[in-house]
Each structure stands twice: as C-alpha cells, then as structure tokens.
Amino acid sequence: MTANSPKQWLEIAVEVAGIDAEVAADVLRQACPGGVAMELGHRLDSVLDAYVVDGDAPALVKAYLPASEEALRVRRSLQLALKAAPLQQAPRWRRSRRLKEESWRDSWKKGFGVQRAGRSLIVKPSWVRYEVRDADVVIEIDPGMAFGTGQHATTAMCLRAIEERVRSAMRVLDLGSGSGILSIAAAKLGARRVLALDIDPQAVKATRENVAANGVEGLVEVREGTLEGAGDHRFDVIAANISGLTQERLAPLLAASLTPAGTLIASGFLEDAVGGLTKAFERTGLRVEETREDGVWRAIIAVKHGG
Numbered sequence: 522m523t524a525n526s527p528k529q530w531l532e533i534a535v536e537v538a539g540i541d542a543e544v545a546a547d548v549l550r551q552a553c554p555g556g557v558a559m560e561l562g563h564r565l566d567s568v569l570d571a572y573v574v575d576g577d578a579p580a581l582v583k584a585y586l587p588a589s590e591e592a593l594r595v596r597r598s599l600q601l602a603l604k605a606a607p608l609q610q611a612p613r614w615r616r617s618r619r620l621k622e623e624s625w626r627d628s629w630k631k632g633f634g635v636q637r638a639g640r641s642l643i644v645k646p647s648w649v650r651y652e653v654r655d656a657d658v659v660i661e662i663d664p665g666m667a668f669g670t671g672q673h674a675t676t677a678m679c680l681r682a683i684e685e686r687v688r689s690a691m692r693v694l695d696l697g698s699g700s701g702i703l704s705i706a707a708a709k710l711g712a713r714r715v716l717a718l719d720i721d722p723q724a725v726k727a728t729r730e731n732v733a734a735n736g737v738e739g740l741v742e743v744r745e746g747t748l749e750g751a752g753d754h755r756f757d758v759i760a761a762n763i764s765g766l767t768q769e770r771l772a773p774l775l776a777a778s779l780t781p782a783g784t785l786i787a788s789g790f791l792e793d794a795v796g797g798l799t800k801a802f803e804r805t806g807l808r809v810e811e812t813r814e815d816g817v818w819r820a821i822i823a824v825k826h827g828g
Contacts, residue, residue: 529588530555530625533596534581534615540791540817541608542580543673548602552595555585555625558633561672577816581615588619636672638680642706647734658709662702662731674815675788679703679762682786682813682822686758687712694718694756694778696748697763697789701728701741707758708737715741718751748774755780765790769801776805779825788820795819 533553537545539562546557562578584599586592596617603612635645643659645651653659676699683703687693689711695704698717707715715737717728725745732741744751748771757780761768768775768787775785785807787798792814798821799809807823814820 528622530585530620530622531588531592531596531617532583532585532620532625533599533617534583535603536579536581536613536615537608538610539578539580541606541610541612542582543675544606544608545582545603545612546584548606549582549584549599552599553584553586555587557582557584559583559672585620585625633672636677638677638706639684642680642684644680644702658706660702660705660709661735662700662705663734674818675762675820676702678813678815678818678820679760679786679788680706682820683707683758683760684710686784686786686822688757689713691757692716692755692780694748694751694754694759696759696761696775697724698728698743699724699762701731701743703760703762704728704741704743705732705735705737707760708732708740709735712740712758716751716754716756717741717743718746718748720745720747748778751778754778756783758784758786760786762789765794765798769794769798772798772801772807773805776802776807776825779807781825783825785823785825786820787823788818790819791817792819795821 535545542559542561546559550557560581586595600614633646635643635649635651637643641656641658643651643657644662646663647661683706687707687710690713693707693712693715695715695717698704698719701717704715704717719725722745725743728743732738732743756778759775759779779785795812802809802823806826808826809821809823811822812819
C-alpha cells in the first residue's frame with residue numbers, strides 16, 4: 522500500500538447466540554481499534570409498542586482493525602480467546618474482508634440506529650437524525666470501546682427502570698458505568714447528582730466524553746474505582762449492570778449505600794443467578810419487588826426497607 526493509497530481495514534465477523542453477543546464484543550474490543558458493531562435480532566414488545574432486542578436470536582458481531590500481516594495474527598488470537606470465553610454456544614466465524622477507509626466508516630455504523638427505551642428515552646448515535654417529539658428524552662451515544670449503547674437487553678432493562686424510578690432531585694449511582702448511558706439517562710430525567718463508577722479506564726474515558734457530549738457534565742461525576750472506595754454517600758437509586766457474582770458479593774454494601782426507601786436496579790445476569798441474588802439482597806434488608814426478563818437476561822428491582 523503506497524502512502525497515497527486509501528487506508529484499509531480488516532473486518533472480522535463472528536456469529537454467536539444473542540446471549541453471547543456482549544461477551545464476544547468485549548473480547549473483540551480489546552484488540553480492534555476500529556470499533557465493534559453488533560447486529561442483533563429484534564422483536565416487537567406489545568407493552569412498549571416498540572421493537573426491542575431479542576436475546577434469543579442469533580447475533581453478528583463485527584470488529585475492525587487496520588489491514589496488515591499483524592491483523593491476521595490478531596484474528597487467530599481472537600479465535601482462541603473466544604474459545605476460552607464463557608459462551609453458551611460455539612461461535613461461527615465468517616470470512617474476513619478488506620475495506621477501504623470510506624467503506625469502513627459506512628460498514629461499522631450500519632448496526633446502530635435510533636432505539637426507544639421505555640416511554641420517553643431515545644438512544645441514538647450522533648450521525649443519525651431524529652425528529653424529537655414533545656416527551657422524548659434523547660441520549661446521544663456513539664459506539665466505542667466501552668459497553669453500553671442501549672442495544673443490549675440488560676442496558677435496555679436498566680434504562681426502562683431508571684425512567685420509572687428516577688425523579689427530580691434524586692441522587693443516583695451508576696455502578697459499572699461503561700459508556701455512561703445510564704448516568705446520562707438519570708441526569709436528563711431530573712437527578713440532581715449522579716456518580717458514575719467504573720474500574721475500566723477506557724470506560725471512564727468514554728463516560729466522561731459521552732457525559733460532556735450530552736451536556737450533563739455539571740450533574741454527573743465520573744470516577745475510576747469501586748463501590749468500596751466511593752465513600753459514605755447515600756443514593757436514592759443505584760443502577761448496577763454488572764456480573765451477578767459481583768453483585769452478590771457487594772449486596773451488603775449496595776444496601777448500605779441506599780437511602781431509606783431507595784431503589785436498587787440490578788441487571789447483567791441470567792435466570793440461574795436470580796435465586797442467589799434475591800436471597801443475598803433480602804438478607805441485607807432489601808425487598809425484591811419484581812424480576813424482569815428480556816430474552817435470556819434478567820433484572821431485579823429491589824427497595825430498601827425504612828420508607
């Protein structure tokens with residue numbers, strides 16, 4: 522390739538079960554600077570009267586890296602990494618293809634469009650135009666190296682619960698902020714203060730950028746760190762879209778970090794984790810009000826006694 526020729530990218534694609542899409546995407550993100558896109562199946566939700574992600578349908582995960590001899594080595598390494606990943610079904614690799622710069626820009630954006638989460642929340646990338654309706658609350662998130670574009674079922678369930686639970690002047694914690702999408706939603710829905718925590722420096726960077734792009738940097742504080750290091754703050758709503766095992770371990774601290782009558786929105790786990798999490802939360806004095814499902818994924822809404 523000469524200095525004057527267009528830069529080329531290698532598109533690598535793998536078909537996985539919908540339940541495995543985010544795990545596969547996380548693996549690919551670690552080595553693909555050109556971005557990762559997920560093409561997920563959707564179904565019509567009769568309650569919301571909108572299409573939502575179908576976690577039971579197959580998904581295509583695409584990733585992009587500069588085309589070179591090194592790219593082929595990276596692809597082989599990613600194949601080995603996915604074999605070792607906790608996938609529910611074996612991945613099926615598609616043939617790789619080379620793309621010129623302009624084709625790459627168009628290709629990886631195809632998997633992202635306008636999504637409705639709940640009654641009023643709208644999630645869209647910056648390059649898509651959307652005619653705002655009176656009740657719409659628009660969150661602009663460009664897909665990048667951090668989890669959370671609204672596509673994944675766990676993110677969508679958390680967004681819907683935040684819309685229902687967050688009220689004006691509330692204090693909100695977003696534990697495992699990823700892209701910052703839940704923090705931005707809480708701020709735009711009226712929270713007076715939001716703390717976004719993540720242990721991944723890339724996620725912290727993405728959250729800060731997205732918070733600024735959505736004009737809520739005055740309401741959202743972004744930190745790298747864990748709940749243990751968050752201090753003695755109390756929150757009216759905590760949204761935790763992280764692994765079930767981590768939440769089970771943190772259950773006492775999550776409960777202690779809630780105000781009386783505060784709400785925990787927990788997601789990021791499957792059906793087999795619900796029983797253990799319910800017991801762990803209830804041992805701390807939380808009352809589980811409901812368990813929600815979206816495809817194979819689950820969310821728990823729990824409220825602290827005392828209100």
